[in-house]
Amino acid sequence: MRYYETxxxxxxxxxxxxxxDNIVEIQKLAEQKGGDLKxxxxxxxxxxxxxxxxxxxxxxxxxxxxxxxxxxxxxxxELEHNPNVLAYMTIKINKTExxxxxxxxxxxxxxxxxxxxxxxEVNIAVATEIEEEIPDVGVKYIQKxxxxxxxxxxxxxxxxxxxxxxxxxxxxxEN
Amino acid sequence: xxxxxxxxxxxxxxxxxMVINYKEYKVLRKFLTEQGKIIPGFVTGVCSNHQRHLTRxxxxxxxxxxxxxxxxxxxx
Numbered sequence: 001m002r003y004y005e006t007x008x009x010x011x012x013x014x015x016x017x018x019x020x021d022n023i024v025e026i027q028k029l030a031e032q033k034g035g036d037l038k039x040x041x042x043x044x045x046x047x048x049x050x051x052x053x054x055x056x057x058x059x060x061x062x063x064x065x066x067x068x069x070x071x072x073x074x075x076x077x078e079l080e081h082n083p084n085v086l087a088y089m090t091i092k093i094n095k096t097e098x099x100x101x102x103x104x105x106x107x108x109x110x111x112x113x114x115x116x117x118x119x120x121e122v123n124i125a126v127a128t129e130i131e132e133e134i135p136d137v138g139v140k141y142i143q144k145x146x147x148x149x150x151x152x153x154x155x156x157x158x159x160x161x162x163x164x165x166x167x168x169x170x171x172x173x174e175n
Numbered sequence: 176x177x178x179x180x181x182x183x184x185x186x187x188x189x190x191x192x193m194v195i196n197y198k199e200y201k202v203l204r205k206f207l208t209e210q211g212k213i214i215p216g217f218v219t220g221v222c223s224n225h226q227r228h229l230t231r232x233x234x235x236x237x238x239x240x241x242x243x244x245x246x247x248x249x250x251x
Binding site: 007009048050058060087089091 | 235238239240241242244
């Protein structure tokens, strides 16, 4: 007997009852193809790091269960053909990483709608960090250019001054 | 010797509370460049044992879109 963990990204269009139906369906699959289902966690709606099936967001769900290696492959095939699942990943974990279920599925689904803005905020914060960094580089770059331009202007002024000292240059100007 | 004193200490050896796991993508993000590449251990100071765990965790979290495979900062 081995311990497994599956993370499933469910389509963001599914909410409330439809979402619950899908999660229950996946739970049944885990019980059929795996063994004892120990824990289900709904992480909620999160922004994806890259587009999957043209979707920006996805609802993350994690299942922990015991099972057999051969049947896990069958479960992955089922998930692959499920149109509501954007992506999934099954990995082997240690017994110490198994957690006990703390909240019901209903409360978790209800709670994730309120907690989702926080998840979004994190991603926005990361995005702003990157946005802040780029202007810094830009400002430095612009400052460099400006300094170089200043030097050029100074050099140009010196040249003009030199030229103006020359009598021939003055003559040219007069002419 | 000065050579040894300059060596960085591995953040995961130093602090046992920092856990390497694919779910903790905020920790893993520190070990990526802006482009999304994994920074080598000799730059960050992570020991070779932890670096192996780190690369595995980063690749796992890339698989479920918690971390990017690559980002072009010009698109943002």
